[in-house]
Structures are given as structure tokens and as C-alpha cells.
Amino acid sequence: MLGKIAFFETDDRPDIAADRARILPALRQQLQSSDRDAAVTPVLGGTLGICFDVTIAGEKRFLKTHLPGTEARASLAKEIDILARLYGGTIVIDRFEVPLADGSSRLCLLMPALAPLAGPMRPAEAITMADAYGERLGDWRPENLSSFAQYLSSAAHALETLSDRDLLLPATTAETRRLIARLEGRLGALPQALCHGDFGPKNIMLAGTEPRVIDWEDAFVGIAGYDYLYWLTFMENRPMLETAAFGGTDLSPEIERAILVLVVLLKSYLAVRSGAYLKHAVSPQARIAEILELPR
Numbered sequence: 001m002l003g004k005i006a007f008f009e010t011d012d013r014p015d016i017a018a019d020r021a022r023i024l025p026a027l028r029q030q031l032q033s034s035d036r037d038a039a040v041t042p043v044l045g046g047t048l049g050i051c052f053d054v055t056i057a058g059e060k061r062f063l064k065t066h067l068p069g070t071e072a073r074a075s076l077a078k079e080i081d082i083l084a085r086l087y088g089g090t091i092v093i094d095r096f097e098v099p100l101a102d103g104s105s106r107l108c109l110l111m112p113a114l115a116p117l118a119g120p121m122r123p124a125e126a127i128t129m130a131d132a133y134g135e136r137l138g139d140w141r142p143e144n145l146s147s148f149a150q151y152l153s154s155a156a157h158a159l160e161t162l163s164d165r166d167l168l169l170p171a172t173t174a175e176t177r178r179l180i181a182r183l184e185g186r187l188g189a190l191p192q193a194l195c196h197g198d199f200g201p202k203n204i205m206l207a208g209t210e211p212r213v214i215d216w217e218d219a220f221v222g223i224a225g226y227d228y229l230y231w232l233t234f235m236e237n238r239p240m241l242e243t244a245a246f247g248g249t250d251l252s253p254e255i256e257r258a259i260l261v262l263v264v265l266l267k268s269y270l271a272v273r274s275g276a277y278l279k280h281a282v283s284p285q286a287r288i289a290e291i292l293e294l295p296r
Helices: 002-009 016-032 070-090 123-137 148-164 170-189 226-232 235-244 253-274 284-292
Strands: 038-043 049-056 059-066 094-099 105-112 192-195 204-207 210-213 220-223
Touching: 002 148, 002 253, 016 038, 016 049, 016 059, 016 094, 059 070, 070 105, 070 123, 123 192, 123 210, 123 226, 148 170, 148 220, 148 253, 170 253, 170 284, 192 226, 226 235, 226 253, 235 284, 253 284
Parallel strands: none
Antiparallel strands: 038 049, 049 059, 059 105, 094 105, 192 220, 204 210
């Protein structure tokens, strides 16, 4: 999430449409250079990545590259390393460089075309999935990972911003600040894990019948259990909050609540920075208050 927040915190953002148009001819030339029949179609959407649907010799593929800059490139390299560690060549079909006309190049990830899940997941399934990739990754860490301390720092700034804009009530601000301080004070005693950072419905796809967790660009060193709690904060999962918010991790209920508050706070701040909150049906105050009022 920090990468997306940084993207919207700067006024000097790249023109994604223009960048996509600049990459497209070079990408077509690269994929067709080895006498293969290749079709490349841009996929709209996304914040930090530029994506394409690709058909090579009749096989459907998905290709992802990055925005200009070393940080964006490092983020995609991290994602590729994690996917290769988890799924090997079944997901990372190829990683390669595409040279551009200005002399720069872009790192690319070529994946199979995946399918969405047939239906919504239940909390127990999300817990099992997060535990499975956590166990597989173990103590291994790729390069270019943010820390949870950076999340706490971003949350403190987010809280002040939302409060200053009168988007939170004083009592909500005070309790949120207390929970974040509690989380910071307990951080050294909490179990570490390589967290996905955006573990949600759109990032869980099917390769045949097997679920695969993709889009690891937000991965960071965080707290074991974070990803499951993050999963609960998606709007389609809100109905499960009251019964599934506590006890799904090895953390105390207070720390689980603190993480839920931190996630919703950062999501709300991101929505404010991007302007998306103006179209949201639920305000930042209502979303955070919902977490604070959850019964244990």
C-alpha cells in the first residue's frame, strides 16, 4: 500500500496512458522477434503496473511491466522473485527486458492467463491460504521490502491528515492514535512474516483449479496474521467482520483490532489522496468507527 500512497502523494506522477503507448510497439517487436505469432492488447487500470493481454502462438498470457523509475522497477523485481519462489515456472513463464526508443528498458513479467475465483472465499479459506504461502516463504526475504515501522509512520501521518480535514471525529482520532501507539509499542514482540500487503479477492486467481496469490508488489516485512486481517477489510468481506475479526490469528484481540484500524486508516488516506473517497458510500469516519465498535 505504501507504493500506491507515495504515487498519489506526489504531483509529479507519470502519464500512464502515454507510457503504455510508448511501451506497446517495443513490446510487440520484442515478442514477435523470434518468428512467433504474437498479439498484444493493453489492459486498462492498475496504479503501479502497466499490463497487457498477450497471445503467443495461440496461447493466452498476461504481461506486466512497470512505470518509469528505479523504485517501480525494484517493486516488480520483488514481485517476480516472490512468485518464482512460490510457484516457479508455472506462474513466472518468463522475465525479460524490453528496450525502449529512448535507450531505457523495462523489466517484464510474463504469466499464464489466470481465471477469477468461482465465488467468494470464507474466512477459514483465507486463513488457510495465507498460512500456506507464509509457510512456503518461511524466513526467505527478497530485496526491496518495506518494514512495518514504515507502515506505522505512514499511519501516523494519515491520521493527522484525516483529522485536520475533519474527516474523523475527535474521539475516533484519539482511539485510533492509542491503538497505533499500542501496536508500535508491542511491535518487537510480535511474530514477523513476509506479508503480501494487498491480499484481496482480485489478487487470488485460479491456474486451472489451483488458487494462486498474485500481485506481490506491495509485499513487506510485517506481522504474521496481517494479511488475513487485511482481507477482512475489503467491502465484500465487511459482513464477516463481526464474526471473523478476532481469533483468526495468533495475535491478541487488541492487536488484531489495531491492525484492522491501521489498514482501514491507510486505505481511507489513500482514497483521500487519490480523490476516490468522494465516490465512496462509506466515509472514513464510518469505516474506522465500525472497527472500533466491533464486539470482542
